[in-house]
Amino acid sequence: MSEITTTVRDLETPVHTVRLESTNHDGSFLGKNLAPKKFTAGAGSGFAMADLLFGLDLGNAPTFGFAFPEWRGHVSDVQFRPDMSTLVQWEPGLQSVIGDYWQADGTPIGTCPRNLARKLVDRLGTRGFTATVAVEIEATLFQESIHEARAKGYRDLTPLGGSAGTAYHLAKSKDWVDYMSAVARRLDEIGIEWEAWSDEDAAGQVELNLVPGDPISVCDNWARARQVMREVAFELGHTVTFMAKPTAGYGQASHVNLSLQRDGVNAFYAPDGPSDTMRHAVGGLLATMRGAASVMLPQITSYRRLVDLSGPPTTVTWGIANKSTAVRAVCGHPAYSRLEYRVPGADANLYLAVAAILAGVIAGLDGEIEPPEPVSDLAWCVPDLERLPDTITKAAAELETDLILREQLGDEFVDYWVGTRRWEWMQFHTAGGDPFAELSEWESARYFEFP
Numbered sequence: 001m002s003e004i005t006t007t008v009r010d011l012e013t014p015v016h017t018v019r020l021e022s023t024n025h026d027g028s029f030l031g032k033n034l035a036p037k038k039f040t041a042g043a044g045s046g047f048a049m050a051d052l053l054f055g056l057d058l059g060n061a062p063t064f065g066f067a068f069p070e071w072r073g074h075v076s077d078v079q080f081r082p083d084m085s086t087l088v089q090w091e092p093g094l095q096s097v098i099g100d101y102w103q104a105d106g107t108p109i110g111t112c113p114r115n116l117a118r119k120l121v122d123r124l125g126t127r128g129f130t131a132t133v134a135v136e137i138e139a140t141l142f143q144e145s146i147h148e149a150r151a152k153g154y155r156d157l158t159p160l161g162g163s164a165g166t167a168y169h170l171a172k173s174k175d176w177v178d179y180m181s182a183v184a185r186r187l188d189e190i191g192i193e194w195e196a197w198s199d200e201d202a203a204g205q206v207e208l209n210l211v212p213g214d215p216i217s218v219c220d221n222w223a224r225a226r227q228v229m230r231e232v233a234f235e236l237g238h239t240v241t242f243m244a245k246p247t248a249g250y251g252q253a254s255h256v257n258l259s260l261q262r263d264g265v266n267a268f269y270a271p272d273g274p275s276d277t278m279r280h281a282v283g284g285l286l287a288t289m290r291g292a293a294s295v296m297l298p299q300i301t302s303y304r305r306l307v308d309l310s311g312p313p314t315t316v317t318w319g320i321a322n323k324s325t326a327v328r329a330v331c332g333h334p335a336y337s338r339l340e341y342r343v344p345g346a347d348a349n350l351y352l353a354v355a356a357i358l359a360g361v362i363a364g365l366d367g368e369i370e371p372p373e374p375v376s377d378l379a380w381c382v383p384d385l386e387r388l389p390d391t392i393t394k395a396a397a398e399l400e401t402d403l404i405l406r407e408q409l410g411d412e413f414v415d416y417w418v419g420t421r422r423w424e425w426m427q428f429h430t431a432g433g434d435p436f437a438e439l440s441e442w443e444s445a446r447y448f449e450f451p
């Protein structure tokens, strides 16, 4: 295993802390803070972290011994290996670096979301393609501070900017504008490029678009941008949540836009509609969509978002410039031809979502899978279309038996992930939960702050 070079960047402000950052399977942003000396001493094999980080659920309960048979066989440490290209100054004196998890013997851990995403990016590379990805981050802001929100069990909160659901309205009130403006400035300082932000449909809802880029950098920026949104909310005395459906209003997504390049040319572009490459990519995405839904819609609450005629897709469909379908093809422009994969909720772990999307795309390219005819009507209203799974357990069963996704994502990940989703269902069920009844107190408590 190669040595890791760990050098704290030379800055005017002395560095007092280096934060090791990663996401766990659920997409929670994790950090361990090191003194600069400890970091630069840089144990050649990485920094030890408890492997429990892959074994805790969102309620902080250890999930050992259930469904994913002792995925490592023992409780121990894993090695965090920093990716020094991600080192940034988070704030004066605090630098942060994102990394991946490896076994002590030098093999990458297959359940580490960033490793998995990179594996699929590399696999696409062996087919001669690079991917460009962009993510839309949707979130809901509340007037209350996080302390007040906690005291209220995260329920009956006041949406920031008034109780009317609007889109693009600057007039409603300035507090949400000030919030997003502060977020954008902080992203500028950290070096995360953003493209746009605006008011979204539900009360308190906003959307932030980051600049497209290579898949791993975009996932890194997504994880950090959400942390910035949380920190700015804290500083301004407000609260933000990335739950898929925190209120009765419209749900929230993290749509993923994707294009493929070969020799620097957009392989999805053709002058008169989708290119063959785009069509085959769509074929693979549709063939794997019900299994991939387990990753795109990871929590109990994710499925509450899938309401006909309310924005999110509910069917296994694609369409040209049709936002009611699960995959929207944007065609006819050499720079902008792309696919928008609209299934992932705002609660999805983007590394895993990107891995599963690339898995479908690769299978589509390899097998030259032809998609069905694109849907040109409102997909929510067309009878007899195949539908997305509507519960966490149905999606887990789809993934478990999806041979394409098994081959692409690996048995280690699929068995582990399916086990954790069934575990999640059992926790909900044991607490008396009903996925088709109203949003429960259990869900608010579990998903409002994390992931």
Ligand SMILES: NC(=O)CC[C@H](N)C(=O)O
Pocket (backbone or CB within 6 Å): 138, 250, 251, 252, 253, 305, 310, 311, 312, 313, 323, 342
């Ligand atoms: N911006 C939109 O297209 C709305 C999407 C919607 N918020 C969703 O959950 O998918």
